[in-house]
C-alpha cells in the first residue's frame with residue numbers, strides 16, 4: 518500500500534527490466550507508487566512484495582489477472598512482458614477499468630496496436646508506451662536543438678542501436694523466439710532509432726528500403742541479428758539505421774545539417790546519455806560543445822507522467838498512436854528487406 522493520494526501501479530511481469538530499473542525507480546516518484554504485482558512465479562512475487570511492502574492480497578497470477586478490476590489500489594498496470602503478450606494484457610487491463618503503461622514495442626503487429634487503442638477508448642482509459650527517452654533531459658535538449666535553426670537545413674540522420682544478446686539467459690531466450698518477440702534486433706533495439714528519428718525530425722518517412730545482413734551464427738534461426746534500412750522524407754532528409762544483437766552495446770544518433778551536426782552518443786542508455794553540437798570552422802577544425810545536465814531518473818519521471826497527464830486531461834508524450842506508427846515502420850522495413858524492394862509508407 519502507499520499514500521492514498523498516490524497513483525498505484527500493478528507491475529505485470531517481474532523480469533530484468535521490472536526488477537532492476539522500474540521497481541527501484543518508485544522511490545524517486547512524486548505521484549506514483551507500486552501497489553500490486555502480477556507474475557507467473559509465486560516465490561519471486563512473494564519475495565519482491567516483501568521488499569516493496571506490498572500486501573499479499575495484491576499479488577496476482579496471469580490466470581487471475583482479471584480480478585484486478587476489484588482492486589481499488591490499482592489505478593494502472595505497467596506491462597513489462599515479452600512483446601507478444603503486450604496486446605492481450607493491455608486489453609484485459611482496459612476491460613478491468615485500469616489505465617495502461619505498456620513497454621516498447623507496443624505489440625508485434627499493427628492490428629494488435631489498433632485493438633489496444635480501441636480498447637482504451639472504449640474503457641475511457643489512457644494508453645501510454647514505455648518510451649522512456651522522452652523523460653531524459655538529454656533527449657529533450659536534442660529535440661529543442663533539432664527543432665531550432667542551429668543545424669541549418671537538416672539532410673541526414675544516422676542511428677545505430679546494438680547489444681550482445683545472451684542466448685543462455687531467460688531474456689535472451691524469448692528474444693530469439695519469433696512467436697514471443699515478434700522479430701529480432703529491429704523490434705527490440707532498432708525501434709529506438711525509428712522512434713528517435715521521428716521525435717528528432719518530427720516528420721514521417723514516405724519510403725523505406727532495407728536489407729538483412731547475413732549471419733552464420735546458429736542462434737539466429739528465427740529472428741534477425743542485423744538489419745540495415747534507409748528512410749526517405751518529403752522534406753528531402755534521408756535517415757539510415759542499423760541494429761544488431763551480436764555486437765558491443767551501442768546507441769548512437771547523429772543529425773547532420775548544412776550548418777552543424779548534433780550528436781547523441783550514447784543516445785538511449787539508462788543513465789549515461791550525452792548530447793553535443795559540432796560545427797565546422799574554416800572547413801578544417803571543428804568546434805564541439807557538449808551540454809551538461811544534472812542526472813535525472815527517467816524511469817521515475819516516466820512513471821509520474823501518466824498520473825500527471827490523467828490529472829491534466831492531456832495527451833502523454835508517448836501515446837498508443839506513436840507506438841503504432843513505429844510498428845507500421847518496422848513492418849515496412851521487414852517487408853522491404855524480405856522482398857528486396859522499396860516500400861511506400
Ligand code: NDP
Pocket residue numbers: 530531532533534535555556557558561597598599600620621622647648649687688689691697705
Ligand atoms: P525478461 O525476460 O527479463 O522478463 C520478462 C518477464 O515476463 C519474465 O521474467 C516473466 O516474469 C514474464 N513472462 C511471462 N510469460 C513469459 C514467457 N512466456 N517467457 C518469458 N517471460 C515471461 O525481459 P525484459 O525485462 O528484458 O523485457 C520485458 C519487456 O520490457 C519487453 O517488452 C522489452 O522490450 C521491454 N524492455 C524495455 C526496456 C526499456 O528501456 N524501455 C528495457 C528492457 C526491456 P514472471 O516470472 O514474473 O512471470
